[in-house]
Amino acid sequence: MAEEKVLPFMEHKALAARQGTPRWALFQQMLRKIFRPDSWRKLLRGEANVRGAVQVLAKDKEGDTRERQRKTSRRDILAALTGFKGIIHFIYGTRDPEAAGSRAFFTDWCHSQHIACDVHTVDGAPHNYYTAKWTAEVIARTAMWILTTDE
Numbered sequence: 652m653a654e655e656k657v658l659p660f661m662e663h664k665a666l667a668a669r670q671g672t673p674r675w676a677l678f679q680q681m682l683r684k685i686f687r688p689d690s691w692r693k694l695l696r697g698e699a700n701v702r703g704a705v706q707v708l709a710k711d712k713e714g715d716t717r718e719r720q721r722k723t724s725r726r727d728i729l730a731a732l733t734g735f736k737g738i739i740h741f742i743y744g745t746r747d748p749e750a751a752g753s754r755a756f757f758t759d760w761c762h763s764q765h766i767a768c769d770v771h772t773v774d775g776a777p778h779n780y781y782t783a784k785w786t787a788e789v790i791a792r793t794a795m796w797i798l799t800t801d802e
Contacts, residue, residue: 698782729760738767740796742789744776769796 684690693699732739739761743750754770761768771792776785 693782698784700781700783703779703781732766733764735764735766738769738800740793740800741768741770742773742792743770744773744778744780744785746775747778749778769800 690699694701739757741754741757743754750772758768758770773780773785773788773792776782776788780786780789
């Protein structure tokens with residue numbers, strides 16, 4: 652039987668999915684944010700993702716059925732990338748708890764496969780880049796990468 656590779660940030664997914672984050676805990680976290688001056692500044696500058704916050708409270712943490720199937724896919728990403736001749740563009744948020752392990756894993760793997768990679772970080776961003784500022788930075792960095800990368 653072939654050994655199944657589990658990427659470093661996926662090891663805890665099954666446990667996290669079973670435990671979840673109780674809605675009450677999410678609601679309390681949102682309430683705390685409501686009373687922080689920084690939250691109001693972000694809201695007034697148009698950087699707060701109110702719709703995203705409401706969706707977090709309204710839906711399952713792992714998303715709808717289609718999203719869960721995509722996240723738990725048995726697709727072998729590493730096998731699909733083996734032999735890739737282009738440059739892989741990685742962007743990580745500095746406040747994403749999965750970023751350090753993911754970055755180390757993928758950059759080491761890319762080097763071992765002789766695949767070029769370009770790595771950037773978005774200062775202060777968590778995993779989902781939920782503010783307009785962070786989203787704009789991801790878009791700008793990606794656009795610049797596309798425009799400056801040779802085919």
